[in-house]
Amino acid sequence: MRVYLPCTLPALAAAVKAGEMGPAPLTGYAVTPALTEWYASGDTEELEYVALTEAARASLRLLAAAGGEAPPRRVVVAVEVPDREVSAGVGIEERGRVRLAEPVPLAKVAAVHVDDHDAVADVEAAIAALPASDAGDDDAKFTVDGAEAHELMWYATQEIPDLLGT
Template identity: 45%
Template sequence: MRVYVPATLAMLQQLVADQLLHARSGTAFAVTPRLREAYSEGDDDELADVALREAALASLRLLGDQDPEELPPRRAVLVAEVHDATARPDLDDAVVRLAGPVAMTDVIAAYVDNADAEDAVRAAIDAVDAADLGDEDADFIVGDAQDHDLAWYAPQELPFLLELL
């Protein structure tokens, strides 16, 4: 199953160092049967984009735990092929639970914010919880960050990307 794992730059550093990524609480996103049911139209690519966007939103929550002085505030999502993932429709249509860590050899790609997204991401980190609770202004701030497209990187490019930060 192809999964979209929310991450941070620190988590990507750990992946490069250890060749393994432990998803927070084993949570990832995927094109699940329930996600397919939720969209009356849309091909596999469009549904994969929904899962990617959900993972990018989850990355904002992870960034809230990161030391803002340590690394730039950028959303990151890993795309990987895994064998053991269980749908969690009780949490959301696209949520899956991974049975274990993701190996670097299973990573297909990484999506990471560019530097121009940092201000919007920084603001969204502070607003994401309020947006979840229905605050319309906070939702607008999170939407500004979500409007930034994530850049695609091949797995072998990750060490170079992280070195340039």
């Protein structure tokens, strides 16, 4: 199963150093039965895009929690894991949310998706607007959604060192 793990650039660097995505448990996003039922008209590619988008939103929250210690670029790590290692969330807010009980070896990383440098200003604005957005401010929600206007760039696993500047 393809699982999209929200991340940050410093966390990705730490994972490369450790040789695995962790520590467990890990929260990710995937095409779950609940997501498939909710998004009934989509094909697999569309559903995977929805899961990727959810992971990008979670990455934005990780950036906000980092308090400016991480470069303002959303990061999503796509991993391939056996279905038996994935447990799906429950409830309407967790349609695509999954849990991985074990760290994921880097050998299971399929690709990394990262904001281009052109997205930085919009990501910074979205991070600043998150508290007001969560409180229901429509203008702040619009600002947060503005980060999603930027498509994440795709990087092959062999490009990770270049992406990290190592």
